[in-house]
Amino acid sequence: MVVRERLAELYGAGVVSTTGLIAHGRGEAFDYLLGERTTSDALLAEKVAIAYLLDAKNPVISVNGNVAALCPEEVIALSRAVPAKIEVNLFHRTGGRMEKVIHHMEAAGAKSVLGRNPDARLEGIASDRALCSKEGIYSADVVLVPLEDGDRAEALARAGKIVLAIDLNPLSRTSETATVTMVDEVTRALPNMIGFVKVLREDRAERRRLISSFDNRTSLRKMVQTMRDHIQSD
Amino acid sequence: MVVRERLAELYGAGVVSTTGLIAHGRGEAFDYLLGERTTSDALLAEKVAIAYLLDAKNPVISVNGNVAALCPEEVIALSRAVPAKIEVNLFHRTGGRMEKVIHHMEAAGAKSVLGRNPDARLEGIASDRALCSKEGIYSADVVLVPLEDGDRAEALARAGKIVLAIDLNPLSRTSETATVTMVDEVTRALPNMIGFVKVLREDRAERRRLISSFDNRTSLRKMVQTMRDHIQSD
Numbered sequence: 001m002v003v004r005e006r007l008a009e010l011y012g013a014g015v016v017s018t019t020g021l022i023a024h025g026r027g028e029a030f031d032y033l034l035g036e037r038t039t040s041d042a043l044l045a046e047k048v049a050i051a052y053l054l055d056a057k058n059p060v061i062s063v064n065g066n067v068a069a070l071c072p073e074e075v076i077a078l079s080r081a082v083p084a085k086i087e088v089n090l091f092h093r094t095g096g097r098m099e100k101v102i103h104h105m106e107a108a109g110a111k112s113v114l115g116r117n118p119d120a121r122l123e124g125i126a127s128d129r130a131l132c133s134k135e136g137i138y139s140a141d142v143v144l145v146p147l148e149d150g151d152r153a154e155a156l157a158r159a160g161k162i163v164l165a166i167d168l169n170p171l172s173r174t175s176e177t178a179t180v181t182m183v184d185e186v187t188r189a190l191p192n193m194i195g196f197v198k199v200l201r202e203d204r205a206e207r208r209r210l211i212s213s214f215d216n217r218t219s220l221r222k223m224v225q226t227m228r229d230h231i232q233s234d
Numbered sequence: 235m236v237v238r239e240r241l242a243e244l245y246g247a248g249v250v251s252t253t254g255l256i257a258h259g260r261g262e263a264f265d266y267l268l269g270e271r272t273t274s275d276a277l278l279a280e281k282v283a284i285a286y287l288l289d290a291k292n293p294v295i296s297v298n299g300n301v302a303a304l305c306p307e308e309v310i311a312l313s314r315a316v317p318a319k320i321e322v323n324l325f326h327r328t329g330g331r332m333e334k335v336i337h338h339m340e341a342a343g344a345k346s347v348l349g350r351n352p353d354a355r356l357e358g359i360a361s362d363r364a365l366c367s368k369e370g371i372y373s374a375d376v377v378l379v380p381l382e383d384g385d386r387a388e389a390l391a392r393a394g395k396i397v398l399a400i401d402l403n404p405l406s407r408t409s410e411t412a413t414v415t416m417v418d419e420v421t422r423a424l425p426n427m428i429g430f431v432k433v434l435r436e437d438r439a440e441r442r443r444l445i446s447s448f449d450n451r452t453s454l455r456k457m458v459q460t461m462r463d464h465i466q467s468d
Contacts, residue, residue, distance in 0.1 A: 008252035018242035018255060025259020026266075029403070169263070171465070224465055231405070231462050 003070065003187070010069040014100045017092045020066045023147070030168035031185050033227040041222045042184040043192060048214040049144065049164040049180045050082075050196040051207035056142035056162070059084035060114075064091060067146045067186060068101045072108035074190035075146075079110070081197040084144070087136035088115035091149055093128040122155040130155070145174070146186045153177045166190075170223040181216055183223040237304065237421070244303040248334045251326045254300045257381070264402035265419050267461040275456045276418040277426060282448040283378065283398040283414045284316075284430040285441035290376035290396070293318035294348075298325060301380045301420060302335045306342035308424035309380075313344070315431040318378070321370035322349035325383055327362040356389040364389070379408070380420045387411045400424075404457040415450055417457040 007024055010016045038046075053059045061075055061084050068075075068088070079086050088101050102113045118131035120138035129152060132138050143156055146166040150173030156163050157177050165178035166189045175181040182189050200207050241258055244250045272280075287293045295309055295318050302309075302322070313320050322335050336347045352365035354372035363386055366372050377390055380400040384407030390397050391411050399412035400423045409415040416423050434441050 004253065004256060007256070011252060018245060019238065021252060021255040022238060022241070022259035022262065025256035025261070026263040027259070028256065029260040029263030032260075228462050228465050231458055231465075 007066070007069055010065075010104070013104075014097055015104050016065045016069045017090075017097070019092060020064070020069075024066060027147075027168040027185070030170075030183075030227070033230055034168065034183070034223075035230055036185070038184050038188050038192060039223065039226055041219055041226070042182055042189070044214070045180050045182045045216075045219055046184065046189055046192045047196045047200070048210045049182060050193050050200055051210040052142050052162050052164060052180065053082045053084060053144065054197070054200055055207055055211070056084075056140075058140045059142045059144070060136050060140040061086050061144045062137060062146075062148065063088050063101070063105065063113075064147060065097070065101055068104050071187045071190055072105050072110070074187065074194065075105070076108060076110050078144075078190055078194050078197075081194055085136050085140075086110055086113050087133055088113060089129075089132060089137065089152070091129065091152075093131065122152070122159055124158055125151050125155045145178075146189070148174050150174050150177065170220045170227070175220055179216060180214065181220055183220070241300070241303055244299075244338070247338075248331055249338050250299045250303045251324075251331070253326060254298070254303075258300060261381075261402040261419070264404075264417075264461070267464050268402065268417070268457075269460075269464055270419070272418050272422050272426060273457065273460055275453055275460070276416055276423070279414050279416045279448070279450075279453055280418065280423055280426045281430045281434070282444045283416060284427050284434055285444045286376050286396050286398060286414065287316045287318060287378065288431070288434055289441055289445070290318075290374075292374045293376040293378070294370050294374040295320050295378045296371060296380075296382065297322050297335070297339060297347075298381060299331070299335055302338050305421045305424055306339050306344070308421065308428065309339070310342060310344050312378075312424055312428050312431075315428055319370050319374075320344055320347050321367055322347055323363075323366060323371065323386070325363065325386075327365070356386070356393055358392055359385050359389045379412075380423070382408050384408050384411065404454045404461070409454055413450060414448065415454055417454070 007016050105113045114133040114136035120132050120134040121130040142162040144164045153174040154177050163178040164180045165174050166182045166186050167175045170183045241250050339347045348367040348370035354366050354368040355364040376396040378398045387408040388411050397412045398414045399408050400416045400420050401409045404417045
């Protein structure tokens, strides 16, 4: 309920879009089917995602309106811990909203947020949504996309990037496209991920093991099974 | 997508609330699990609901912001076909929004919409949400609540009314509380219901049979099973 009020407030401030509010509702329904908790499978995916981020040459966290509204501090903390760059990318991009979202991240303490002046384009998606920054997402080898739409997730994967997605719908195109899908609520996932940075930073062997043993399809299948088991009629 | 644009537009006009947008998203997720179609079990529930409406002494259709935004014409058509009164009831009630929603219904062709001057209260729910009209919901024997929240659904049931709910979440409190729950999207459910008015108007025996043979718990269990079956990993 507090989360919803926060979204409503930041909708009023122009950070969150209408689509963002509806998407949040969809997430709520899937989270409900999940039992509103981080499952052990999601936790493992979060650990694997951190292994990828720590091994990356140019890791970037892609932030949209909902992410900026829901957990700016956690995004900043993760970006410092890894470290990784932060780039704002909006599904509904207008100059004004872009500035509002970036400003919101800066007000929360982010030092340098990319996205203001996009100077590159991703292949294969329409118009504005292809825009990104050369030193950020365009040249990134690993991109964390909390709450990303399917088209952009696919474009990132086609561009050869490791895509780490946080998505409550295990059947979404984003979930299926990602290298690692964390089927979890973003405000639960990010703190878990931050915790794993310390654990994995000095343990290259464990990072290797996690990455080589993780299969996203299998992981998603388990999440679907968890939701199926959780839907009960009695 | 067209539906979302309509909601966004009417959000801008003050008809739809923030909570309404998020609730719509939750519905989308459940509809996705349903296969975005009217199942045969939902269709039966819609037929039973019409049997109740036709047998009622004072049937009322309760309309909130989302219903007014999504399908004002269908609500009006159903209210004429039965006939049933229309009363606007908002979860987030302010004088201004109330007037906007009622005006929206009137602009769509509704002749007399109740709710402007509530002169009665339902027992057992807090503050504004208890308000209703004496000649409408307060004295109704059968109330159709498309997209109702759990608290009000329970209050209506406690007041001894037959509650007919349209709710995409078969596990919600509203779904469990209702006498008949139509687990279907409201813009699909209402046209189906309108179709059943003709079929059942002259057939009192069939109405009796439908009402006496329908069990909401069994119906909901089937809907849950349909969703479980529809969640597949391959």
